[in-house]
Amino acid sequence: MKYGILIVSHSANIAKGVKDLIAQAAPNLSITIAGGTEDGGIGSSLEKIQQAVDDNKGDEILAFYDLGSSKMNLEMLLEMIDRTIHKYDVALVEGAYTAATLAEVDSPLTTIEDNLKSLKIK
């Protein structure tokens, strides 16, 4: 698939839930997640994000996050690796759902990004 989805959240449950939700509408996408700290607490882990990026099968990755450190860790990783990752400052659940639905039917990136615009809140 052209696009994969990456979910970075402070909570392992949120990350898992978002994946469940969007996988139902977009069963063919590669959706990988990084939720919570290494030891399962609320927070974020660069290592988990790195792993989720490694596991993602999309040619390019559309990335969504919730708050502060999820974003900063994601950006830190972007500086370290050279896969094409598009990071969106949009509502996590709603943005990921929108992107996944469109990516599932092979919409071009411009269409996906047009639809994400109104969800920009960060």
Added chain:
Amino acid sequence: MKYGILIVSHSANIAKGVKDLIAQAAPNLSITIAGGTEDGGIGSSLEKIQQAVDDNKGDEILAFYDLGSSKMNLEMLLEMIDRTIHKYDVALVEGAYTAATLAEVDSPLTTIEDNLKSLKIK
């Protein structure tokens, strides 16, 4: 507490995760959740929402939802009961976090709602 938080999501994991996330920043709030269908699938359940409303200890409830049927079931319930529930058409995770943080320090509803305005995406 004056305000309680209600989370309605298609996914039990999202609902649980949002609670974990916001409870960390707002440990004194009553936060109740309704996630997924009765049998644990992706979807929503009026009964779960009803239960979460019943369990909520806030004098008034600030309610957040993700997509379509979460909203419709919530609105259906609002027509059936007479507790004061404010429903916000904002980003689920980010909106709930914002409201919880402010409610935790006894901010007035006007302040909370002012801060939710920029998160309106539905």
Added chain:
Amino acid sequence: MKLELVDAKKWITLFVEKLESNQTILNELDTAIGDGDHGTNMKRGAEAVTAALEKKEPETLADLYKTTAFAMIQKVGGASGPLYGTAFLDMSKAVKNDDLELSDLIQIGTDGLKRRGESDTGMKTMIDVWQPVSDALKADKFDQSVIDAALENVKGLVATKGRASYLEEKSKGHIDPGAQSSAYLFESLIEVLGE
């Protein structure tokens, strides 16, 4: 025209049967432009309706529609739950008026859908079947061709409500799953009326 209790029961029973036997089709339609569960959702609702009607035989039309509404609301789990639920609940309240025409009943259900869904015709939803049926009943021209035409029309629409709306232009060319399940509802009605 009005529906007697015995016919209304047949109507609901036929609807429930069609939902149970067409689960796969409804899921497939929903897979194309939604999340693939409309058949599963409606089957769950159908079973709940059957169970509720078996548990307590409704004694009035209001009872029948209310029982149907509550079963749908409680068990469907998708957007179609509160939608069909609201339609039947509103119909159950309205039908207490003995003078209510069938066409008015269906219009009241349609209005319930519009209120619950904050939607209207042309948005590629079940409303695009309910409203034409209601119109046809008012004009005394209700038959299978009305349903066929409604589904054909729905197919060409771009969705602006519900999950399919995320797909925008790409939602075109597909029958909306909720429109199809509503088609089963009104095909059941035709069978009852035709007898």
Added chain:
Amino acid sequence: MKLELVDAKKWITLFVEKLESNQTILNELDTAIGDGDHGTNMKRGAEAVTAALEKKEPETLADLYKTTAFAMIQKVGGASGPLYGTAFLDMSKAVKNDDLELSDLIQIGTDGLKRRGESDTGMKTMIDVWQPVSDALKADKFDQSVIDAALENVKGLVATKGRASYLEEKSKGHIDPGAQSSAYLFESLIEVLGE
């Protein structure tokens, strides 16, 4: 002024000790205007730094700062992880230049915080300690009073970045937890410089 490797090691070691013994204070500060975990986060980071330094004795300043950075990045789990991590990583790269003054080193760390946090002074964050310290070092006027004044100033600010920013006006009157942990960092530096 420059810091030799042996002094820089002392610096980091003292910092780590202060983080471990002040976990509760940092958590309490974060409870007031954040999520209450800054002490726990920094303690986890501190332990990781200690473990990493014990595992492999750094042979250069660049090594030392890089090891510190990676331990923080990997283990802190909160926003302070990528923040301190970026500051020390940038410092580790810059310190390869032998001519680098201590004041420049700290400014480079401060710039790293600003880049990672998309933030600046006056936003009630750790930057409001780093920047005044960097300025004082440049002016050769760095002592405890600089840190005290910075914390006093931070207290009066309204947060516009980080979790405390959600509280707006209500964030006033509290010391920012990250500013406090950075105060420990620079109090450790004073101890080293004072020897």
